[in-house]
Amino acid sequence: MSKIDRISIQEEDWGKYEEIREREESPLKGSQNKILYLLALSLGFKYDMKSDELKNKKGFVRLDTLSEKDKALIKVLAIEESDTLEVLDDKAQVYEIADKYATGGVGLLYEGVFSNEPGEYFKKMEEELVGLAEDFSENN
Amino acid sequence: MWIKKIKLKNYRPYRNVEVNFQSPEENNFNIIQGTNGAGKTTFLNAITWCLHGKEPSIDTNKLLLNNIKKTELKPGEIAEVKVRIKFNNLEIVRKARFKKGEEGGVMRIPPENRIYRDLDGKTSELKAFETTPRGDKEIKNPELIIDQKIPKDLRKYFFFDGEKLKEYFEEEDRKEIKKAILDISQISLFDEIIRRIDKTKRSKIDSKLKKLSSDVEEIINEIEEKIEEKERKEEKLKEKENKKKEIKKKIKEINNELKESLDKLEPGDVDNLQTERMKLEEELNRKNDKLNELKEQKNEFLCKKAPFIRLHNCTKKIKEKINEKKEAGDLPPKYKESFLRELIEEKECICGADLNKENRLDNLKKKLSKKNKISNISEELSALKPELRQIIEDNQEFIKKRKEITGKIKDLKRNMSEKEDRIERIENKIKGIDQKQIKALSKQREKLQDKKSTIQKRIGRIEGGIENLDDKIKELKKKKSKELKSQKKQRETRNQLNFAEKALNAAKEIKSEVMREVREKVERNTERQFMELMWKEHAYKKVEISKNYSISVKNSRGEEAIGVLSAGEKQALALSFMAALNKVSGFEAPVIIDTLFGRLDDEIRNSIASNLSEYLSGRQIIMLVTGTEYTNNVRKRLSEAVATEYKIDYKEFEGKGEKAKIINM
Numbered sequence: 001m002s003k004i005d006r007i008s009i010q011e012e013d014w015g016k017y018e019e020i021r022e023r024e025e026s027p028l029k030g031s032q033n034k035i036l037y038l039l040a041l042s043l044g045f046k047y048d049m050k051s052d053e054l055k056n057k058k059g060f061v062r063l064d065t066l067s068e069k070d071k072a073l074i075k076v077l078a079i080e081e082s083d084t085l086e087v088l089d090d091k092a093q094v095y096e097i098a099d100k101y102a103t104g105g106v107g108l109l110y111e112g113v114f115s116n117e118p119g120e121y122f123k124k125m126e127e128e129l130v131g132l133a134e135d136f137s138e139n140n
Numbered sequence: 141m142w143i144k145k146i147k148l149k150n151y152r153p154y155r156n157v158e159v160n161f162q163s164p165e166e167n168n169f170n171i172i173q174g175t176n177g178a179g180k181t182t183f184l185n186a187i188t189w190c191l192h193g194k195e196p197s198i199d200t201n202k203l204l205l206n207n208i209k210k211t212e213l214k215p216g217e218i219a220e221v222k223v224r225i226k227f228n229n230l231e232i233v234r235k236a237r238f239k240k241g242e243e244g245g246v247m248r249i250p251p252e253n254r255i256y257r258d259l260d261g262k263t264s265e266l267k268a269f270e271t272t273p274r275g276d277k278e279i280k281n282p283e284l285i286i287d288q289k290i291p292k293d294l295r296k297y298f299f300f301d302g303e304k305l306k307e308y309f310e311e312e313d314r315k316e317i318k319k320a321i322l323d324i325s326q327i328s329l330f331d332e333i334i335r336r337i338d339k340t341k342r343s344k345i346d347s348k349l350k351k352l353s354s355d356v357e358e359i360i361n362e363i364e365e366k367i368e369e370k371e372r373k374e375e376k377l378k379e380k381e382n383k384k385k386e387i388k389k390k391i392k393e394i395n396n397e398l399k400e401s402l403d404k405l406e407p408g409d410v411d412n413l414q415t416e417r418m419k420l421e422e423e424l425n426r427k428n429d430k431l432n433e434l435k436e437q438k439n440e441f442l443c444k445k446a447p448f449i450r451l452h453n454c455t456k457k458i459k460e461k462i463n464e465k466k467e468a469g470d471l472p473p474k475y476k477e478s479f480l481r482e483l484i485e486e487k488e489c490i491c492g493a494d495l496n497k498e499n500r501l502d503n504l505k506k507k508l509s510k511k512n513k514i515s516n517i518s519e520e521l522s523a524l525k526p527e528l529r530q531i532i533e534d535n536q537e538f539i540k541k542r543k544e545i546t547g548k549i550k551d552l553k554r555n556m557s558e559k560e561d562r563i564e565r566i567e568n569k570i571k572g573i574d575q576k577q578i579k580a581l582s583k584q585r586e587k588l589q590d591k592k593s594t595i596q597k598r599i600g601r602i603e604g605g606i607e608n609l610d611d612k613i614k615e616l617k618k619k620k621s622k623e624l625k626s627q628k629k630q631r632e633t634r635n636q637l638n639f640a641e642k643a644l645n646a647a648k649e650i651k652s653e654v655m656r657e658v659r660e661k662v663e664r665n666t667e668r669q670f671m672e673l674m675w676k677e678h679a680y681k682k683v684e685i686s687k688n689y690s691i692s693v694k695n696s697r698g699e700e701a702i703g704v705l706s707a708g709e710k711q712a713l714a715l716s717f718m719a720a721l722n723k724v725s726g727f728e729a730p731v732i733i734d735t736l737f738g739r740l741d742d743e744i745r746n747s748i749a750s751n752l753s754e755y756l757s758g759r760q761i762i763m764l765v766t767g768t769e770y771t772n773n774v775r776k777r778l779s780e781a782v783a784t785e786y787k788i789d790y791k792e793f794e795g796k797g798e799k800a801k802i803i804n805m
Binding site: 042068 | 438439442443444445446447448449450451452453454455456457458461462465517520521524527528530531534535536538539542
């Protein structure tokens, strides 16, 4: 088993990421790949949009560029998905789960980025996050 | 003035002699008779020594001190020589002190010497006392009072040697006559006046004039030039001030015009507003950049936080799961799976116990089968746990942090909004104004202000120039005033010079006039006296003293007879001349004549004796005569005029010295 050194996306999704990162009207223009990956991942998770096993994998983010917190988040997702802590023992699986959700979420990301009026994307995101934060603050 | 008494003490042969004289009012002649060498001339010298400190015709190397007294003196002793002349209103005393040394020498003690002073505290040999009803009063400057009574220079015309009279008319008679007339005229006073005026004129006035410059005119011209220059500058200043005023007026007009155009504007003008707007816009741009930056920050914050917030509940759940494991004691594991596998393979415990015994190995195998994977990821879970805790805490801080950034954005936006409002207000104010005109007016005003500033600078320079000129003028005026003072001084000096020159001429004229007058008076008196003395009255008609002071005696035929005068006639002429000088001098001093009759023949002697009392009437005459000249005929002829007759009793003591007494005959 080869050692995993990067997280991957589906080759078909490369264009989306590229557009989000490069297009002028993109509110996320110039963002780092890892940011876009995690956003897609979180959207995939939020909306339970998990792809099947990735067919044409393409390395997207080198693992060493991820922070410990980023890695922790990926692990949380894997544990949650597998419903076991032991999943952490299998690093490949951990990142496979993450990749599936990210692939599932990239479509949503793309849509959110380009379907809204300029400025709307972050506004909506802010509202969403505030709502979530308020919820978990209340439940705290 | 007449001599009342003469006292001589230790003066040459006179050891202690007192001679009294009567008032000349009745009998003015006093005869002192003595043989040749008895001390007649010495007596005369005693008088001149007392008055003037001089002894004519005496060897002054000889000590004044009487020889007998000198011999008597013991070493260290002091002797005094004293001559006291008491006039009717004045007393003159002169003394000299002598000290005998240890070796027998006698020295005169100078009056400034301590020894002299110690005797009576005096430092002068001469004293004068004025006779007053309340007693004698010492006169401070005795020399002065003596000179006023019997001037030193005229003394020889009062105290004289008859035998020397004829010298006036010998070879250099003219010189002697002139000198006599000049002396008697007190011409020396005029000479002194002339000399002093001339000296003052040359040394003080002339040199002062040289020093006093007269460049006032030059200074005045310079002042004028400076004043003119100042006036020109003032004119220029005025011109510039007017120009400045005009410019100020124009600026005011422009301001008014601008104000009218911008009536609704706040104080200030379009330029200011525009400047403000530009500033505001610049500021707004900067704020906008900042806003964008903040927005970006916020977006980045949101982007970064979004995955974590979205997975917050999940994260929390996993964290709790890990906690549960920990609480269940699964974390950390008691031993590692690899360790169990190693023991089973080795079949021996690390303590050496055989694991084949007592089902130990089976038990281990059971444990291994029971051992889940947790033990392998326990380290990872341990490391994950704090990360999760941190994520959760960060998530819980989300609202707060987002609020902070949003607050910043809001503040910035509010600030920007205010600025935008201000910009809008400015735009609204400027709106509708003829911008072109305002710009033109503003530009014009700017130009005028530049011009005003330039003029102000020029005004400053002109004012500075005027100040400098004022200083210079002030300085020149001071100089002028000084020069004027000097000029005034110069005028005064010129006046002094004119005065000095006039005074000099006047003094010369007066001198000449006085000399002429004195000469004529002497001439007249000489002639009268001579005619009276001459027994051949008919033989001589005229005595003349010419302008060049040559004397001539004309006979009855008008011929010059001076060359043919006999010795007696010459003596008579000289005596007449002397008497004339004496009279003309104006001094009422006594006349002391030594050996008047000398070698005259009887005829002339008798004639002189007959007339002498007449022409010197009222004047005290002391005649020192020898027995041979004071004949019975002479005595008879003078008898009516003679008050006293004295005789000098002279004795010589061998080896000791001489002693003379004057005794009444």
